[in-house]
Amino acid sequence: MRPAGFLRRYAAYSLDLVVPVAVSVPLLWRTGQKMMARTWQHMAEAELRLYDLMALSESRGAHALADLPGWSSDPALRKALLAMVAAWLEAIGIAALVIAALAALWFIAFEASPWQASPGKRLAGLRVVRRDGGRPGPGRVALRFGAGAPSWLLLHVGHAIAAIRRDGRALHDLLAGTHVVLAPGATTAMPRWARYWLWLQALAVAALVMAVGSQYVLLAIEAWKAGQP
Numbered sequence: 070m071r072p073a074g075f076l077r078r079y080a081a082y083s084l085d086l087v088v089p090v091a092v093s094v095p096l097l098w099r100t101g102q103k104m105m106a107r108t109w110q111h112m113a114e115a116e117l118r119l120y121d122l123m124a125l126s127e128s129r130g131a132h133a134l135a136d137l138p139g140w141s142s143d144p145a146l147r148k149a150l151l152a153m154v155a156a157w158l159e160a161i162g163i164a165a166l167v168i169a170a171l172a173a174l175w176f177i178a179f180e181a182s183p184w185q186a187s188p189g190k191r192l193a194g195l196r197v198v199r200r201d202g203g204r205p206g207p208g209r210v211a212l213r214f215g216a217g218a219p220s221w222l223l224l225h226v227g228h229a230i231a232a233i234r235r236d237g238r239a240l241h242d243l244l245a246g247t248h249v250v251l252a253p254g255a256t257t258a259m260p261r262w263a264r265y266w267l268w269l270q271a272l273a274v275a276a277l278v279m280a281v282g283s284q285y286v287l288l289a290i291e292a293w294k295a296g297q298p
Contacts, residue, residue: 070202071251072237073195075229078249080263083270085189089171097164104160111153118146134293176214181207186252193263194255200246213245 122143126135140146179187185196185204197213199205205213220227220240227240231249238248251257 070198070248071257072235073193073249073251074237074259075232076267077193077259077263078190078195078231078237078239080259080266081187081189081193081195083189084192084266085175085187086172088188089168089175092171093164093168096167100160100163104156107156108153111149111156114149115146115153118143118149122146173211173214177207177210180213181205181210190249191252193260194252195249196252198248198250200248202248202250205245205247209245209247213241213247216241216244219244 119140122136122140123134126132176187180190180197183204184191185198190196197205197210199209217227217240223240231237231239231242236248237250242248
């Protein structure tokens with residue numbers, strides 16, 4: 070058996086995940102709308118309270134941001150921010166359950182099939198097998214999917230194990246007694262589409278970080294201008 074490389078496995082997994090996430094969008098649409106409405110409401114409350122706190126500092130002849138370190142203890146501001154966080158956590162929890170259920174159907178159905186691979190794994194030339202190289206049954210495949218939960222809870226440490234083990238097994242493979250190996254006839258080199266897919270994700274993450282960072286910079290500039298005479 071030829072163990073599959075970590076990046077090749079990730080490329081296949083992330084491609085597969087597109088389907089459950091896409092299917093979940095209409096199912097979670099109302100949840101998302103409710104979350105955004107509550108977010109804007111509590112954000113507006115927090116923004117108004119911030120302006121009140123800056124005005125209070127200026128009324129004492131100080132800079133608008135002079136009392137910034139103490140704002141975290143302001144009851145009204147804390148209430149608005151905690152309510153916004155609660156709205157996000159509720160929505161994230163619901164979304165996680167829906168996507169996990171859809172992903173379970175997707176991965177278990179395909180990896181327990183004669184393919185022994187999800188569509189993403191099949192495109193990447195991968196196959197899920199037992200430790201002895203045989204085809205895993207539905208129960209073992211379901212166990213393998215469920216065993217991925219500790220890896221998610223451990224911030225993907227369990228998944229990262231596959232990058233350092235010689236046999237390429239992640240924590241859920243160890244718990245379920247499975248391997249992800251190259252399928253017969255698959256080339257050792259990573260498919261070209263997988264490399265492009267990984268680069269596309271890297272660029273998307275970089276763009277997201279830049280977008281979020283720019284918003285924080287603009288917010289800091291606005292706060293600084295608000296404190297100018």
